[in-house]
Amino acid sequence: MARSLLRRIASAVELDLRWTSARLDSMGAPESYISAIMRDDHHDEPSLRALLSLAGTAVERALDQPLRLLRERGAADSVFVWPGQHYRLLASIVELLKPQTVVEIGTFDGASALALLENLPVTGRLVTFDVVPWSQVGQTLLRAQDLDDGRLTPITGDLCRLEVFEAHAELLRTADLIFLDGPKDGEFEPCLMSRLGTVGIRPGTPLLFDDIRLWNMLEFWHTLDLPKLDVTGFGHFTGTGLALWEEERI
Known part of the structure; x- marks a missing residue:
């Protein structure tokens, strides 16, 4: 019965x-896509002010981002839609923060990497991880010459594998901005956040999360115990989340 x-x-x-x-x-x-709406009452006022300040300034600058690298590579017209896509917001946040080290997790066709490179300081570097080599992605926007000046470093590896994570722990610890656009499979993201809690990331380091409104990401984002702000209305229509690292809360 x-x-x-x-x-x-x-x-x-x-x-x-x-x-x-x-x-x-x-x-x-x-x-x-099918998603859901969930209320979140966990707000810490000082951290919320910092998040709102960062998000507000980045949004204000986003519309004026030319995304020259993406235009030069003939990226699809949808890439330049804003709000709706996050590429202008990514470029804007890099322009605002002026990070020396950016870590991207999830290279795929390189569109996000090119947006992050748009305003990266000449002395900065972007390290982008994926389980598939960038050159084997048929629709990649990246070119071999993008690696020549050392500002872009693609790495093939799964950061949830302990040996891979440990090999790059110092890079992650010293990152000024981390952009997570992984598989959204319900396993990778919690695993990665757990591992990040072991390396001593500087408190206040911004983390960007893609696709937080997709079904497989709803629980992860809702339970993420960091100061966070849903900025989907000014980023990717599938969800954009901005958080600040607070080691003691992981």
């Missing part, structure tokens, strides 16, 4: 999701 009841519940949920997907499709948006 219990098994029969569970089967009926599961069938109802599946039917409801199919109906929801059909409703989304009927709205005619270029992309649509």
Whole structure:
């Protein structure tokens, strides 16, 4: 009897999701995903002020970002949509922070890397991680010459593998900005955050999270115990989160 009841519940949920997907499709948006709305009451006022100040200034500057590197590479028109895509916001935050070391987790086609490079100081460096070598991504926007001046370093490796993480622990510890755009599989992100808590990242270091509104990221973002701010309305339509590192809360 219990098994029969569970089967009926599961069938109802599946039917409801199919109906929801059909409703989304009927709205005619270029992309649509099933997400949820959750209330979050965990705010620490001093940290919130710092987050609001950083986000507010970055948003103000975002519209004027030319994204020259992406235009030169013939990136898709959708890349330049803002708000809706996060590339202008990424470039704006780098312009504002002037970081010497940026770590990106999730290279894929290199679009985000080029946005982060847009305003990176000439003495700065961007290290970008992925499990697939950048040169093997068919639609990559990166070129071999991008590596010539040492500002961009692609690394192939899974940071949730202990040996890979330990090999790059000093890099992560000294990063001035970390952008997490990983697999969103419900495992990698919690694993990485747990490991980051062991290396002594400087308190106040900004972390950017992509796709926080996607279904697999909802619990991760909701339970992330850091000062945080959802800036989706000014970033990626699938969710953009901004947080500040506080080691004692990890």
